[in-house]
Structures are given as C-alpha cells and as structure tokens.
Amino acid sequence: IVAQLQDYFPDASFMVFNFREGDKRSQIADLLSLCDMTVMEYPRQYEGCPLLPLEMIHHFLRSSESWLSLEGQQNVLLMHCERGGWPVLAFMLAGLLLYRKQYSGELKTLEMVYKQAPRQLLQLLLPLNPQPSQLRYLQYISRRHLGSEWPPSETPLYLDCLILRVLPLFDDGKGCRPVVRVYGPDPSNPANRSSKLLFSTSNNQKHVRHYLQAECMLVKIDIRCRVQGDVVLECIHLSEDFVREEVMFRVMFHTAFVRSNILVLSRDEMDMLWDTKDQFSKDFKSEVVFLDADAVIPDLTTV
Template sequence: MYHFLRSSESWLSLEGQQNVLLMHCERGGWPVLAFILAGLLLYRKQYSGEQKTLEMVYKQAPRQLLHLLSPLNPQPSQLRYLQYISRRDLGSDWPPLDTPLDLDCIILRVIPLFDGGRGCRPVVHIYGQDSSSTTATKSSKLLFSTSKTKKRARHYQQEECELVKIDIHCRVQGDVVLECIHLDNDLVREEMMFRVMFHTAFLRSNVLMLNRDEVDVLWGAKDQFPKEFKAEV
C-alpha cells in the first residue's frame, strides 16, 4: 500500500498540472476501495482522524452495501492500518523496517460464547507472506493451522476458564491475517469467531493487545464477546 500512496501523491502533486486519480473496483470490492481512499486522504493530510475519515468514505454508498459484500465487519483491521499511515508524522523512518516476528501463541481472556452460548472450541489459521517465493511481490499462503483433533482443539467454557492459550510457534513477516474459528463438536463444521489483520513492522514490543472493538467479527455477533474480552497476540 505504501507504494500506491507514494506514487499517487507524486502524481497528484506534479507542479503545473491538474492531475486526477480515477479509481474503480470490481464487483464486491467496495470495502477495499473505501479503505484505500481513506488511506490516501490521510496520507495527503486532506482529512484527519482515522475513524472519521473511514466513516466519511463509507457514507458515499448505502450502509447495506458493506453488509452484503463482507460477512465480517472489516473496519477494526482497516482502522489499524489507517493508524499505521497516521504514524508517518511521528518520525522520518516510515514505513519501519519489515522485520520478521515469531508468533508463539494467542491468549484469549474472557472467552466469547459460541456453541449455543456454552463456550467455544477455538482453532487458529495464520496467513502471511510466502518467504520461499522468488517474485518481488510475495504471495500470501496458509502458514499455520491448528490440528483439528480433540487433543489440540479443546472445548472451553467461560465459567471454567478465564484464560485460553493457543500455541502457534509460527514465523511471520509483513502483512499477517489471523483467523480464530470455532470448531463444532464433529470437528468439521466451522464458524468464524474473529479475524485480525496487522503488519509486523508496526507492532510495539512485539505484542498486539486487542479488545472486542478491535477485531473483525460477523455482523451482529459482537454481543457474543463479553465486554472484558481480550486477545493477545
């Protein structure tokens, strides 16, 4: 995204010219286009405030369109990336060096209520850059997935445990997508619990602490997460 922002800024700022930038999206791409537009407005300092800017862009289309095109509310992760853009004002070293990170585990505090309100059986999928790719733009692939066995994918009830630790031990770098999924009793059917997208270069102290407002969840599923819910990556 950095290269897009930089080249767009250069094109729009050419002295003596009144250049325009025409953007469009394929069918279903409105959430991504809205995010890119908000990022460009913040990068060019035409707007300030990540949430205010993103909401302003989304208001250019019916609210129902976002619900139709995205099963999850993407705005928490989008706001995280917009905050990355806003940090450009804090120093000249932007974006920071893209350093690798070892994800040891994810810790859930005050677990969400799935499985008919009885608790959850969480499994984790990690997607990230394919370090073995020889192309300049590294493709994304599945880097880690919890084994779907009763030994690995345990069922937890909220009244029985305040904290759930899921071991990962996965090396990541750059953009990362973490999905936490509830696995049904048959160990086959899955239900999305939440998703988190982040970039390793912007993590502070190599830790990401999230509350229920900072993870992408299904529309209408927020009440399944207690107000005290925390996810630590």
C-alpha cells in the same frame, strides 16, 4: 462516462486505479487504456481482508501524490472497483485523504468515505466488519511522519501464542472449541511476496480442545511460527461435529508496528461478524504474544 469526463476536462490527463476481482488484467483496464488513460490495478483483498499489504499501500499513496502534484498539468485521479471491491476502495481513498492531510482522524475519515454508499452494501459484501483492521492500517499511515523510514522494514518475529480472555460460549453455552489460522508471506522465502497459510490448528478431534464454561476465562493457544510483514490471524469456533465453523474474529496487522513483542486487542479492535459482537463480553480480549526472530523454535509440523 469516460467521454463525458474527457469533455468536461478537455485539457486533463487521467490516471485510474482499478481494484480488480481476479489476478489477471481486467477488461476495463484495456478499455480505459484505449481512451488514453493510465491504468494501475490492485487486488481487492488480502487473505479475505479488504486491505492491501503495506508495501502496496505505499506504492498507491506515492503514485497518487506524484500524479496530483505535477506542476503545470491538469491531472485527474479516478478510482474504480470491480464487483466486491468497494470496501478496499473506501479504505484506500481514506488512506489517501489522510496521507495528503486533506482530512484528519482515522475513524472520522473512514466513516465519511463509507457514507458515500448505503451502509447495507458493506454488510452485503462482507461477512465480517472490516473497520477495526482498516483503522489499524490507517493509523500506520498517520504515523509515517513519526519516523524517517516509511513504510518501516518488515520486522521478522516469532509468533509464540495467542491468549484469549473471557471467551464467548457456543453449543448452547457448553463452551468453546477455538481453532487458529495464520496467513502471511513466508519468512523463509523473502523473494516470494505472496501470502500463504503459515499455521493452522488441526481440525482433528485429537488436536482441538473443547474448553468448558469455567475454562473460558483464560485460554492459551500455542502457535509457534515465524511471521514477517502483513499477517492475518483468524480464530474460529469448531462445532461439535468437527465440520461446521463459526468465525469468532479476524485481525490483520504488520509486524513492524508490534511493540514490546505483544499485540493486545480489545473486542472493538477485532473484525467480527456483523450481528455477533454483542455475544462477546466487553472484557473479551486477545493477546498475540511474540518472541524475537532469533528465538529457538522447536521442529513442529503445524499446517
């Protein structure tokens, strides 16, 4: 394929973006480099989400725009993914099309890209539908012209609690036993950009509350941890044996785009299992409540 491309574009220079499976440089990157192609590699996920941190997305967009805009050169940009990387490649391509204003409308653009592969492929690769979080980040990209700084600075916040309204019922309608986990970079160590588990409801029977059917209309879960930048929040139901877990939803967001210290998400704005959305009421809603970063935080061990 590489030889055919070079024959078809004999005077072109090639840049390849590869979304790799692991953390090490991939074999295909070495092979393409031998063919005089410039190769840049990115991970294929961020804490299980087929997305990348906003700073990494920005690097990809700027590099692509610069490469395609060089005057007097015939430059070709290729995108390649390794096993399991199609969802993040599709998102990044949609982001590039919006960034260059070749398409408009986040949902329309993302769906157009996903139609280039069988719909079943996405469901085979991912247990959760990633499009709600992907659309959120595409909206971040589309908003870049509204402010002078993009990406915006990584606003530190104090994630106070999660409020859930009209929870679904599990265990044959007995109620719900929600467990929350929060992932992101450690605000106390800004030099380290890697993400980690920042908060987790203990799976200990003493700490996980079982909400009965009548209580599931409104549930408040205290979190109380500092967050900054790209954050993944997931909520699961813990079964009666305190071992089996069932994902209720997952969301990825960036703290710089949180307005008025609250992130309100409807059912359609959360990543859910493909076949379980109808189990949730249309009134199901989650509210992620924050305080300013200088809030006084009690000394709690949460992880």
